[in-house]
Amino acid sequence: xxxxxxxxxxxxxxxxxxxxxxxxxxxxxxxxxxxxxxxxxxxxxxxxxxxxxxxxxxxxxxxxxxxxxxxxxxxxxxxxxxxxxxxxxxxxxxxxxxxxxxxxxxxxxxxxxxxxxxxxxxxxxxxxxxxxxxxxxxxxxxxxxxxxxxxxxxxxxxxxxxxxxxxxxxxxxxxxxxxxxxxxxxxxxxxxxxxxxxxxxxxxxxxxxxxxxxxxxxxxxxxxxxxxxxxxxxxxxx
Numbered sequence: 001x002x003x004x005x006x007x008x009x010x011x012x013x014x015x016x017x018x019x020x021x022x023x024x025x026x027x028x029x030x031x032x033x034x035x036x037x038x039x040x041x042x043x044x045x046x047x048x049x050x051x052x053x054x055x056x057x058x059x060x061x062x063x064x065x066x067x068x069x070x071x072x073x074x075x076x077x078x079x080x081x082x083x084x085x086x087x088x089x090x091x092x093x094x095x096x097x098x099x100x101x102x103x104x105x106x107x108x109x110x111x112x113x114x115x116x117x118x119x120x121x122x123x124x125x126x127x128x129x130x131x132x133x134x135x136x137x138x139x140x141x142x143x144x145x146x147x148x149x150x151x152x153x154x155x156x157x158x159x160x161x162x163x164x165x166x167x168x169x170x171x172x173x174x175x176x177x178x179x180x181x182x183x184x185x186x187x188x189x190x191x192x193x194x195x196x197x198x199x200x201x202x203x204x205x206x207x208x209x210x211x212x213x214x215x216x217x218x219x220x221x222x223x224x225x226x227x228x229x230x231x232x233x234x235x236x237x238x
Contacts (some may be wrong), residue, residue: 057090091110137167
């Protein structure tokens, strides 16, 4: 089984390679600012008649952009899956600089954007990842829309911290586990895949902005009907 980053890398590479093989060879990539690379048969739109039976959840990794890109990610996911809203979104903000600690002030602009999307009925529930009890409590007390869940990486703690467990129970926050690395797809890895997959592309000009992983789950059976990744990158042409 490939590790998570290798799995993401393989998905991105396969999509780019297949997309590249189908586009016109004389397409002038020098002038393109946006490339929409999709493999239509890889994404299964949800049948509206089945929507109530399904839970659509997402985890959004912000790579190299600001909080405003959250709306783009949610809109693209809804469009790709053919739904009006996502049932849950867990946010992973960009890694803090070396030596700095994650703080409420750092989280606030990302959470505010999520709250706007909840109020606009684009998302039902929003959650966090890897917050300790202190930071989760600070966010809970400050936020207008409270976090419904918090993911904990069991690689860093084999047992849920008792103070976190007690606080989550008191505030009805679901604690989930995950094994994602801090960076699911870094800039260097993305550019490497781009260089390998598309001819004549200036890979170093393309910067990944965010990566969204979605899952469509059958509520009554708890099984995953479909899952996939959506990624957005921008070109910084000199």
